[in-house]
Amino acid sequence: MSLPERLLQSLWPFRLEKRTEPSSVMRLASPLIAATAMALTGLVVFLILGKDPMTACQVFFLKPLSTTYDLGELALKATPLMLCALGLALGFRANVWNIGAEGQLTLGAIAGSGIALFWGEALGAFALPVMMVAGALGGMAWAAIPAFLRTRFHTNEILVSLMLVYIAQQLLGYLVHGPWRDPDGNNFPQSKVFVENAVLPMLVEGTRVTAAFIVGLLLAVASWVFSTRSFAGYRMLVAGLAPQAAAYAGFSEKRNIWLALLIGGGMAGLAGISEVAGPIGLLQPVVSPGYGFAAIIVAFVGRLHPFGIVLASLLMSLLYLGGEAAQIDLQLPSSITGLFQGSLLFYLLAADLFITFRLRRIRRESRAVAGVAS
Amino acid sequence: MTKDVALPPRLQLRGITKRYPTVVANDRIDLTVGVGEIHALLGENGAGKSTLMKIVYGVTRPDEGLIVWEGKAVAIASPAEARKLGIGMVFQHFSLFETLTVAENIALAMDEKIKPALLAPRIREVSEKYGLPVDPDRLIHSMSVGERQRVEIVRCLLQSPRLLIMDEPTSVLTPQAVLKLFETLRRLASEGVSILYISHKLDEIRALCDTATVLRGGRLSGTAVPRDESNASLARLMVGSDLTACQLLPREPGEIELELTNLSLTTRDPFGTRLKDLNLRIRAGEIVGIAGVSGNGQKELLAALSGETLVGEINRSHAGMIRICGQPAGLLNPAQRRGLGLGFVPEERLGRGAVPAMTLAENALLTAASGGSSTGMVRHGMVQQQAARAFAKATIEQFKVKCGGEASVASSLSGGNLQKFIVGRETRLKPKVMVVAQPTWGVDVGAALLIRQALIDLRDQGVALLVISEELDELFMICDRIAVINQGRLSPTLPSAELSIEQIGVLMSASHADESRHAEHADVAA
Ligand SMILES: Nc1ncnc2c1ncn2[C@@H]1O[C@H](COP(=O)(O)OP(=O)(O)OP(=O)(O)O)[C@@H](O)[C@H]1O
Ligand SMILES: [Mg+2]
Numbered sequence: 001m002s003l004p005e006r007l008l009q010s011l012w013p014f015r016l017e018k019r020t021e022p023s024s025v026m027r028l029a030s031p032l033i034a035a036t037a038m039a040l041t042g043l044v045v046f047l048i049l050g051k052d053p054m055t056a057c058q059v060f061f062l063k064p065l066s067t068t069y070d071l072g073e074l075a076l077k078a079t080p081l082m083l084c085a086l087g088l089a090l091g092f093r094a095n096v097w098n099i100g101a102e103g104q105l106t107l108g109a110i111a112g113s114g115i116a117l118f119w120g121e122a123l124g125a126f127a128l129p130v131m132m133v134a135g136a137l138g139g140m141a142w143a144a145i146p147a148f149l150r151t152r153f154h155t156n157e158i159l160v161s162l163m164l165v166y167i168a169q170q171l172l173g174y175l176v177h178g179p180w181r182d183p184d185g186n187n188f189p190q191s192k193v194f195v196e197n198a199v200l201p202m203l204v205e206g207t208r209v210t211a212a213f214i215v216g217l218l219l220a221v222a223s224w225v226f227s228t229r230s231f232a233g234y235r236m237l238v239a240g241l242a243p244q245a246a247a248y249a250g251f252s253e254k255r256n257i258w259l260a261l262l263i264g265g266g267m268a269g270l271a272g273i274s275e276v277a278g279p280i281g282l283l284q285p286v287v288s289p290g291y292g293f294a295a296i297i298v299a300f301v302g303r304l305h306p307f308g309i310v311l312a313s314l315l316m317s318l319l320y321l322g323g324e325a326a327q328i329d330l331q332l333p334s335s336i337t338g339l340f341q342g343s344l345l346f347y348l349l350a351a352d353l354f355i356t357f358r359l360r361r362i363r364r365e366s367r368a369v370a371g372v373a374s
Numbered sequence: 375m376t377k378d379v380a381l382p383p384r385l386q387l388r389g390i391t392k393r394y395p396t397v398v399a400n401d402r403i404d405l406t407v408g409v410g411e412i413h414a415l416l417g418e419n420g421a422g423k424s425t426l427m428k429i430v431y432g433v434t435r436p437d438e439g440l441i442v443w444e445g446k447a448v449a450i451a452s453p454a455e456a457r458k459l460g461i462g463m464v465f466q467h468f469s470l471f472e473t474l475t476v477a478e479n480i481a482l483a484m485d486e487k488i489k490p491a492l493l494a495p496r497i498r499e500v501s502e503k504y505g506l507p508v509d510p511d512r513l514i515h516s517m518s519v520g521e522r523q524r525v526e527i528v529r530c531l532l533q534s535p536r537l538l539i540m541d542e543p544t545s546v547l548t549p550q551a552v553l554k555l556f557e558t559l560r561r562l563a564s565e566g567v568s569i570l571y572i573s574h575k576l577d578e579i580r581a582l583c584d585t586a587t588v589l590r591g592g593r594l595s596g597t598a599v600p601r602d603e604s605n606a607s608l609a610r611l612m613v614g615s616d617l618t619a620c621q622l623l624p625r626e627p628g629e630i631e632l633e634l635t636n637l638s639l640t641t642r643d644p645f646g647t648r649l650k651d652l653n654l655r656i657r658a659g660e661i662v663g664i665a666g667v668s669g670n671g672q673k674e675l676l677a678a679l680s681g682e683t684l685v686g687e688i689n690r691s692h693a694g695m696i697r698i699c700g701q702p703a704g705l706l707n708p709a710q711r712r713g714l715g716l717g718f719v720p721e722e723r724l725g726r727g728a729v730p731a732m733t734l735a736e737n738a739l740l741t742a743a744s745g746g747s748s749t750g751m752v753r754h755g756m757v758q759q760q761a762a763r764a765f766a767k768a769t770i771e772q773f774k775v776k777c778g779g780e781a782s783v784a785s786s787l788s789g790g791n792l793q794k795f796i797v798g799r800e801t802r803l804k805p806k807v808m809v810v811a812q813p814t815w816g817v818d819v820g821a822a823l824l825i826r827q828a829l830i831d832l833r834d835q836g837v838a839l840l841v842i843s844e845e846l847d848e849l850f851m852i853c854d855r856i857a858v859i860n861q862g863r864l865s866p867t868l869p870s871a872e873l874s875i876e877q878i879g880v881l882m883s884a885s886h887a888d889e890s891r892h893a894e895h896a897d898v899a900a
Contacts, residue, residue: 017452020434229759231752234739242729247682248720249740250709360451 014359026355031301031308034347035315041343051330059329064321072207076279078317079209080105080271080288082216082310084295086223087267089304091260093227094236095243098261100146100161101268102292103168104139108269109276110172111138113283116198116276117180117191127198131273139269140262142168147261151254157261165292173285180283191283200278212274217310219267224306236260268292289320297345316341382445383408384537384568385430390439392425394786396778399425400436401592407537412559412569414579414600417589418612418818419790420776423572426589427539430570431463432456454485462535464543467724467789468526472515476508480529493532501528505554516645519721519812520551520668520844527555538562539570542789542816544578549846549879550667556582574790574818576605588612613820620827622852623834627657631715631838632807633697639678639685647671647862649678654840654857654864658806661829661839662867663853665846665878671862672811672842673721679809679840680718681708699806709744717805719797721812723789727796730785734777735759737784738766738799749803765802773798774824790817797825801832808832809840814848826852846875858882 039061046056064070084101091098098104112135120127146160173189182192200210227233239246239256247253275287298316302308323337385407392400399422407413415423428434430441432450441448443459450456456463470479477490477497484493494510501508506524514522523543530538538559544552559569559582573579579586580600588595588611596611603611610616637652649671656662666672677683678696685704686693693704698714706714718741720727728737739762743752751761766780773794777787784792797813813829814822829852833839842859843849849856855867858881865881 229756231739231743231755231757234736234757238729238732238740241731242725244722244726245729245740248680248708248718248726250681250707250712250744252707 013361015361016353016357017360019356019358022355023358026351027303030351030355031303031312031348033351034301034344037347037351038340038344041347042340045336045339049332051332056326056330059325060322061318063325063329064318068204069207070321072204072209073321074314074317075209075213076207076317077320078310078313079213079216079278080275080291081295081298081316082313083212083219083271083274084264084268084292085298085302085309085313086216086219086306087264088295089299089302089306089309090223090227090233090236091264092299093240093304094256094260095240096257096260096264097158098143098146098161098264099158099296100143100163100165100292101264101271101295102288102290103161103165104142104265104268105272105275105288105292106165106168106172107142108135108139108272109283109287110168110175110272111135111141111269112273113180113191113194113276116194117283120195120198124197127195128200128277131198131277132270135269135273136266137269139265139267139272141265142269143261143265144258147258151257157257161261172283172287176283176285182282189285193282194277198277199281200274208279210274210278212270212278215270215274216313220306220310227306232259268295294320294341297341297348301344301348316344319344381409383442384411384444385570386440386442387426387430388440388442390426390429390436390441392422392429392434392436396782398592400429400589402439403589403594405587405594407568407570409568410563410566411585412563412571412583414583414586415570415572415589416576416579416586416608416612417595418591419794419821420788421589421612421818422592423589424541424788427463427541427570427572430456430537431461431539457485457533457535460536461539462530462533462537463539463541464523464526464530465541468522470514470522470525473513475511475513476525477510479514479525480510480532483529484533496532497528500531504528504531504558506551506558512645516643518668518673524551531558535567537568537570539572541572542574543571544573544575549844552578574816574822576600576608576819579608580605590614609819612818618823620823620830620851622661622830622854625659625834625854627660627854628836629658629700630655631658631699632656632809632840635695635697637678637685637695639674639683641674647674649674650862652864654867656807656838656840658836658838659833660854661833661841661852663849663856663870664840664842664859664864665844665849665856666842666859666882668844670859672859674862675859676720676809676811676842680716680720681706681711712741712744712803712805715806717800717803717808719800719808719810719813721815723792723796724785728784728792731783733766733781733783734770734775734787734795735763735766735780737795738762738769738780740799742799742803765799769795769798769802772802773828774821790821793817794821794825797828801828805832805837807838807840809842811842812845813841813843814845822848846878850875860884 042060043053043057046053064074084105088098088101112131115131115134116127123130142164145164146157149155149160150157176189176191180191182190200212203209203211203213227237235251236256236259238249239251271291272287276283280287294316298309298312302312319337319340323334326332326336327334383406387403387405390400390403403426417423425434429436432452432455441450448459475490477494480497481488481490481493497508497510506528508524508528527543544555563569571583580603583600586598586600588598590612598608598611600608634652634654637649639649641648647670678685685695694702696704698711698716701714703711703714724730729740739751739757742749742765749761749765751758751765763780770777770780775791775795775798777791793816800808810829813825817825829839841849841853850870853870856870856873857867858865858878860882
């Protein structure tokens with residue numbers, strides 16, 4: 001053993017060791033550990049910035065939960081996160097890595113808005129359902145590009161779906177700056193305000209939460225039924241757990257990729273249209289503060305399980321709201337939300353290591369530690 | 375063999391107990407291995423052999439008991455500690471990284487850090503010295519199970535252990551390779567290395583081992599000197615009762631159910647074997663065996679038969695090179711072929727034949743959902759869990775699979791028991807054509823008999839069976855006709871009654887200088 005190694009060992013007499021079996025306790029505890037570690041890190045950051053940590057925490061974590069309106073906001077912001085994460089999780093479990101939910105969300109917003117802007121009045125009571133379908137189809141179409149390229153040319157869906165995010169955002173920018181811009185809007189880059197029948201109704205008086213939240217919860221149940229009860233869900237699970245067994249059973253790899261991406265894209269598209277037809281009410285250059293990316297974190301914090309994802313999306317929504325409150329009350333920069341999100345993912349990945357590994361004390365060199373094997 | 379009386383035994387186990395939720399895998403086991411002794415560990419599938427060895431190697435912690443290593447009581451907390459003591463182990467289910475080369479894999483497994491490039495000459499040296507040919511630069515995914523096992527053995531030998539544990543090392547080696555390995559092991563023993571040897575092949579144990587410890591149902595059932603025992607008496611110690619042999623009664627075969635016509639297949643894999651002009655006809659009610667050294671095209675042939683590799687993708691007229699029940703099947707995927715009546719038992723059970731992390735009930739769904747006979751496990755796209763559980767349960771009962779029930783995960787089963795489950799699952803789907811690779815690899819004598827009998831029963835019910843195995847004894851036991859695969863070519867089949875082991879040996883090692891003759895006379899006996 002070299003000197004630095006020996007030094008290191010005396011300072012840190014532990015070693016990572018693979019567990020014989022993955023720990024199911026750790027699997028559930030890991031998101032909780034990560035959330036706690038994130039909160040502690042936040043505390044330290046507040047201290048460094050010269051804020052009183054107690055008030056800061058109160059502002060960040062409790063204020064967003066204090067009134068009915070605030071709770072409505074919590075559910076409102078959790079909705080797109082939940083929708084995106086549910087779709088992504090199905091794909092992740094099937095070994096398909098769609099990173100571009102943000103782009104699919106944008107396309108969903110564009111497609112649904114197109115219906116609202118051009119046929120909103122004509123469709124009457126059918127406007128909203130048609131917009132929802134169009135939104136989902138828009139997201140699917142965008143996700144179909146990485147699916148086609150992967151199945152046809154073996155391209156990597158991570159890269160393709162990610163790059164398509166930026167193309168989607170450019171497309172949105174072009175539309176609201178150009179052809180879809182409201183002619184009476186004082187040159188602001190935004191579309192006309194949607195007609196009333198093309199806007200999602202409020203769920204609770206005095207809040208902004210819409211029916212999309214209920215849709216999200218129903219889809220969580222549907223996604224749970226799909227992955228635990230349907231044969232299609234079973235096939236995707238096998239593809240993720242043991243690709244060779246899927247090939248042996250004759251489950252088509254292509255179908256798996258298509259299905260995973262289309263579901264993910266469709267759900268993200270739905271999230272997009274729910275945003276513009278809900279709290280926003282028109283199309284503007286930015287329709288999402290990165291919900292599609294944050295949803296990746298939500299999916300993993302929720303352990304890729306539909307019900308876990310519902311809880312995780314509420315937590316992530318709290319981070320958005322807390323970040324906003326911190327900006328207003330504490331004059332902290334808006335990047336505080338990103339800091340919390342990032343540290344949450346960071347701690348989660350670190351804690352996840354201990355699902356399959358554990359720390360063990362390195363014992364002294366002398367092997368004479370005779371003992372009964374415990 | 376030199377045994378110094380003054381030396382303490384290399385390894386002593388006292389009262390080792392290991393409990394799992396559903397079973398006591400080891401129940402107060404005592405065992406002593408002397409210096410330079412080759413010690414056999416015998417027992418049925420699930421008797422607890424692998425568990426005991428994993429305890430010695432520090433993979434699993436015992437609940438009770440004492441491990442004494444060279445006279446000192448030790449607690450072995452991890453494989454790294456075991457290796458430091460001088461213990462090496464070749465696992466039953468090995469874990470190699472598919473996308474890495476042999477040298478890279480071995481470098482990863484070593485405790486010291488050595489560059490793969492520097493390791494390569496040492497690998498060559500050891501593999502030559504012990505007659506285990508291994509190319510350090512080859513990628514693992516292109517290797518057959520037999521070749522992968524060689525890598526594992528070489529990896530162990532590189533660390534010059536003083537106790538070598540081998541969990542069924544020969545189950546996928548060729549007869550010649552086994553003889554070579556035995557020479558190696560005897561030499562190691564004479565150099566003072568102790569060897570713990572697990573195998574279900576009683577002949578081997580009688581030829582190789584000095585002493586044997588027999589486990590039954592997790593308990594010590596006895597010790598013996600294998601040389602003084604017969605196969606039957608050893609089997610009695612393991613099973614607790616006498617075994618009957620399986621019978622192959624003559625039978626008139628029916629229609630042709632599986633047909634290969636001039637099957638040729640190139641491979642994208644640089645280390646794969648090209649299939650050249652294979653011809654074979656198998657009729658209902660007969661078992662045809664294919665013998666051969668692993669790596670001669672078995673893997674490619676099996677993939678082409680199962681549908682994991684399609685035949686005729688470029689030239690559609692080639693789709694008829696494979697016919698299942700009269701239908702051209704080259705372009706059908708595995709599920710569609712199963713729909714035609716194909717049953718298939720692959721060589722790798724964990725990860726291919728079964729999903730390790732899923733329960734047996736879920737694993738029943740893997741093929742049963744698309745199987746030939748309607749099993750009612752999927753209705754309107756929804757999984758009928760009741761039906762899947764019932765199917766798994768019936769399979770477990772019929773094939774005497776030892777496990778905690780249909781809710782236990784596949785990876786918790788012992789190797790032989792998982793094999794029984796997979797064979798059982800495919801059998802219960804009532805196939806018309808059944809392709810089986812290494813049917814009794816790692817399966818105990820009693821279970822092997824059960825599986826062979828199940829295959830013969832299928833034959834007697836009019837199923838056409840193709841069995842690919844490296845065990846010649848087994849092929850002679852259950853096959854009506856036998857062919858040999860060598861360098862991607864298939865010899866004509868001959869009735870097994872007219873064949874001798876020597877003849878097959880010649881065919882297996884023949885080089886194809888006289889290629890054209892083989893092709894012309896292909897399948898004359900069919
Ligand atoms: N991790 C585990 N969890 C639960 N049960 C286990 C686990 N590992 C082994 N077992 C059970 O312990 C028993 C002994 O298994 P073991 O693998 O030691 O058998 P074996 O003698 O090696 O059999 P084989 O010849 O089939 O390899 C079996 O009943 C098996 O199902
Ligand atoms: Mg075993």
